[in-house]
Amino acid sequence: QVQLQESGPGLVKPSETLSLTCTVSGGSISGYYWSWIRQPPGKGLEWIGYIYYSGTTNYNPSLKSRVIISIDTSKNQFSLSLTSVTAADTAMYYCARDSRGLHVDYWGQGTLVTVSS
Amino acid sequence: QSALTQPASVSGSPGQSITISCTGTNSDVGDYNFVSWYQQHPGKAPKLMIYEVYNRPSGVSNRFSGSKSGNTASLTISGLQAEDEADYYCCSYTGSRTQVFGGGTKLTVL
Numbered sequence: 001q002v003q004l005q006e007s008g009p010g011l012v013k014p015s016e017t018l019s020l021t022c023t024v025s026g027g028s029i030s031g032y033y034w035s036w037i038r039q040p041p042g043k044g045l046e047w048i049g050y051i052y053y054s055g056t057t058n059y060n061p062s063l064k065s066r067v068i069i070s071i072d073t074s075k076n077q078f079s080l081s082l083t084s085v086t087a088a089d090t091a092m093y094y095c096a097r098d099s100r101g102l103h104v105d106y107w108g109q110g111t112l113v114t115v116s117s
Numbered sequence: 118q119s120a121l122t123q124p125a126s127v128s129g130s131p132g133q134s135i136t137i138s139c140t141g142t143n144s145d146v147g148d149y150n151f152v153s154w155y156q157q158h159p160g161k162a163p164k165l166m167i168y169e170v171y172n173r174p175s176g177v178s179n180r181f182s183g184s185k186s187g188n189t190a191s192l193t194i195s196g197l198q199a200e201d202e203a204d205y206y207c208c209s210y211t212g213s214r215t216q217v218f219g220g221g222t223k224l225t226v227l
Contacts, residue, residue, distance in 0.1 A: 044120070044221040045155070045163065045206050058214050061118060094162060102210050103153035105174065107162040 002027040004095050004108035012089075012115050018082040022095030022108060029053055029071065033098035034078045036069060038091040039110075046091075050098050051078055058101070085115045121146065121207055121219035128225040134195040137222045139207030140188055145217055147188035151210035154183060154192045157221075158203045166205075167192060194224075202226040 008020035022034070036048040049059035051069040059067050063082070071078040082089060093113055097106040122140040129135040139146065139154075146152055150170045155163035165174050167183035170190060180195045190209070194201055207219040 045208075045218040047208070047216040047218055049215075060215060061213065099168070101214065102151045102216075103165060103168040103208065104155075104163075105165050105168075107164070110162055 002097060002106045004097065004106060006093060006095050006108045006111040008111060008113070010112060010114060012085055012113060013117050014086055014115055015084055018080070018085050018089060018113055018115070020080045020093055020095070020111065020113070022078050022080075024076045024078075024097070029073050029076045029078070033101045034069075034071065035096045035098040035104060036080045037094045037096055037104070039094070040088075040091040048080065048082075050101060052101070087115050089113070090115045118145070118211055118213065118215060118217045121209060121217055123205075123207060123219040123222045125220070126223045126225065128227055129194075129197045130227045131197055131199065133197050134193060135197060135224065136194075137192045137205055137207075137224070139190040139192070139209075139219045141190075141209050141217070142188055144213075145209040145211040146185065146190050148212060149210045150185065152183065152185060152190040153208045154181075155206045155208065156201075156203045157206065163206065197226055199226050 003025045030053045033050045035050040051057045066083045068081040092110040094110045095108040096104040099105045154167040157163040170185045171183040
């Protein structure tokens with residue numbers, strides 16, 4: 001059974017960079033797409049982007065200028081970097097496995113990131 | 118890309134059937150059979166219920182079914198049960214090789 005676990009700071013200051021890592025266990029990171037999805041408190045889901053195990057990425061156009069998703073297959077980890085954050089970036093951030101880049105079949109439990117000074 | 122349109126809320130009594138709609142455009146729902154549906158209970162991560170319009174993952178009850186007509190996809194839950202009370206989100210692949218979610222629908226079981 002594939003399991004995903006997000007890790008990273010729960011508090012980030014405005015204008016700084018949000019950095020999260022997702023560790024995949026119970027299966028190989030190879031052969032799949034790996035996504036980041038977020039959910040502001042009390043609001044809906046927003047797709048951030050994905051990375052294929054080979055390194056190919058695709059991002060939400062509205063976030064593309066601020067987002068980088070990277071992958072380390074040797075550690076079975078992938079990461080999210082979101083620059084120049086504001087309060088609007090406060091959200092639960094989920095990492096997930098994406099089947100063929102079309103839908104998520106495994107989710108992490110999520111990690112809450114608050115942007116505040 | 119704009120979020121897909123879902124009703125904010127739907128409700129039904131135990132045993133009844135309900136349908137949640139998800140309206141997109143010719144660039145997402147209308148052009149691809151890659152619509153998925155997720156169930157989210159409070160404080161929990163979403164769970165995949167339907168993928169590629171009408172396919173159910175292993176372990177998902179056959180009370181859940183999906184369909185699509187034109188730019189609108191639908192999720193139908195039959196034989197409504199108390200445990201079905203949750204938020205439901207649709208999601209579609211787009212022509213830009215990205216994905217877009219709907220705004221979510223809160224299902225209340227009366």
